[in-house]
Amino acid sequence: MTTRLGMGAEGDHQRVECAIARPSGEQRHVEIGAFPAVYQREAAVLLVLNDVTERRRAEAELQKSQKMEAVGRMAGGIAHEFNNMLTAIGGFARLAERAPDDPARVTTCVREIAKASDRAAALTAQLLDFSRRRPSDETEVVALAPLVRDLKVFLKPLLSAGIDLDIRIGDGEAHAVANPVMLNQAILNLALNARDAMPDGGRLTIALDSALPDAGFFGRHGALAHGRYAVIRVIDEGCGVPEAVRDRIWEPFFTTKEPGKGTGLGLWMVYGTAQQAGGAVEMEAGPDGRGSVFSIHLPAVPAPAQAGSLAEGLGLGEDEGAAILLVDDEDSVRTYVRLALEEAGCTVTEAVDGLDALERWDECGGLFDAVVSDMSMPRMNGLELSRALAERNPDLRILFLTGYASHETAADMTAQPGRRIVMKPVAPDRLIEAVRGLLAE
Structure with a gap:
């Protein structure tokens, strides 16, 4: 931390957050800002300490309440999806049982059972990830295509009837080092924001691709490593973000929603998730000026080696x-x-x-x-x-x-x-x- 704060004397302000202990043993979270200054005609660093403990507690409680509300809304839809999967599993199992001497028929049924089982497992994993907490530094190599593709089942109960969800996988082999729980939650937050921006319905697109960003991207994010990036885009046809507040949308607790309909933590969490993974998140107007496009850029990495047979x-x-x-x-x-x-x-x-x-x-x-x-x-x-x-x-x-x-x-x-x-x-x-x-x- 000393090295990072010391950079403030070189002309760039720095911010870090750390935990401190009071003499009583109580733990507090403190945000420390370092700003270049002049003291007695010498270059110096001005340190500003801000106790953010209560803000962090409020964020945690609001996140819990958001999850509970979402889980309640999902219950009916999840039951419907599981019944579909159980219908496929039970139905194909009984069809195979009726014709045990037909290898082709049995093989087809078993394959369909395995597919339905995989879909049920993916949905269960999504629910567990949504409800549990992981340490913020717990990262792994994540296959992004399955993560994005599985959102179709997970989001279905949460979207309004007039919203058409379109999942586009441009690079099925894209991988990135990230916390899968936080990344899943970040995409979900963007998708729910897109839903709220389209009260009268429209198309919600979640696209995955990879590319080498242009010089403008690295100019805007000078601290990022150069190379190929996996990009997850959430595109809506809603009302868009007013230009007057675009610079504020990443601030914690800032929201344009009505009281009681938003905490202002969703985009803050998306921003933190991208940063923690060594990437960035950007927002721009949608095609033809309609709606918004939120893009999560994550450094691309090779797929992990396959296990032996x-x-x-x-x-x-x-x-x-x-x-x-x-x-x-x-x-x-x-x-x-x-x-x-x-x-x-x-x-x-x-x-x-x-x-x-x-x-x-x-x-x-x-x-x-x-x-x-x-x-x-x-x-x-x-x-x-x-x-x-x-x-x-x-x-x-x-x-x-x-x-x-x-x-x-x-x-x-x-x-x-x-x-x-x-x-x-x-x-x-x-x-x-x-x-x-x-x-x-």
């Missing part, structure tokens, strides 16, 4: 496979995971909960290379099981499978080396990749 197996030696203790109280999930592990060459022992797992452990003398365990189970959950097994073998590797875990629980689960978490639903390749990585540690 199941055929590589999980062998510990030339003729020896991994011995896995599998723990899950859901019969269908346990059967699926067992089949995937056995296909990869593992020897699997099953248990229906934590207490049953301890019995299987003692019966086999603890001769397991790893444990794959669900988190939420009756009698003894996954975290309690891991603690009990750690007393028997402190070096045991454990892979937790869970549909949801709070930050505190996740931190507790992975605090010890040899512990990993995989979110459900998990595809076979992802499951095997996680187990292989765990055994390689």
Whole structure:
């Protein structure tokens, strides 16, 4: 922070935010501004400290209330979408059951079931991302095309009947390093603003592409790294943003909406998300001067390397496979995971909960290379099981499978080396990749 503030003496003002502790131990958030100044005829830096603790608290509370309101509005639409997916899954499963001797028919049905399952999983992930919080510095390489494409299902219950949503994917291979939760929320905020700008209906377009920005872009954002950028554009046909307030729209709590219909935090969050990802966000008038175009520019990165296939197996030696203790109280999930592990060459022992797992452990003398365990189970959950097994073998590797875990629980689960978490639903390749990585540690 000292280096950044010191730049204020060189002619550019700087702003940083940090946490400080009062003598009483109370934590406060302080915004520090550094401005070039002259003191006793010498170059100096004027520091302005502003306590923003209450503003941050208000932002957090308003964000929670916004989410609760949105979740309430989505409930009916989400139920409708899930019923569509369940209809496809159940229908194709019964069609395949009627003609088991027709391989082509069965293969077609299974593929459609997998597609519907993937759509349901994507919608569930969107809901979890929308409701939970992640640390602001938790970033990863994000495949942008699936993220943008999945918004079609997620936004459908939130849009008015007269709004036509158009998703355009120009670069299906675009990737960027970002916080996926914050990026998802940023695009959602822009889309909802676009909806509010079109009370009489219109077209809402969300487009993804990548390009090398022109010199004007880097002139406006001199601190950004030069190179190729992925661009997410949200385009509406609404009333547009008045020129008199365009310079203020990124300020926290500034809004042009009526009282009670906006907090002024949406664009502030979009701005912060783009900055945190090393990018920028811009606004311009829409085509023919109608509506607005909001563009999120993120530095493009290569796609991560693909994981190995199941055929590589999980062998510990030339003729020896991994011995896995599998723990899950859901019969269908346990059967699926067992089949995937056995296909990869593992020897699997099953248990229906934590207490049953301890019995299987003692019966086999603890001769397991790893444990794959669900988190939420009756009698003894996954975290309690891991603690009990750690007393028997402190070096045991454990892979937790869970549909949801709070930050505190996740931190507790992975605090010890040899512990990993995989979110459900998990595809076979992802499951095997996680187990292989765990055994390689």
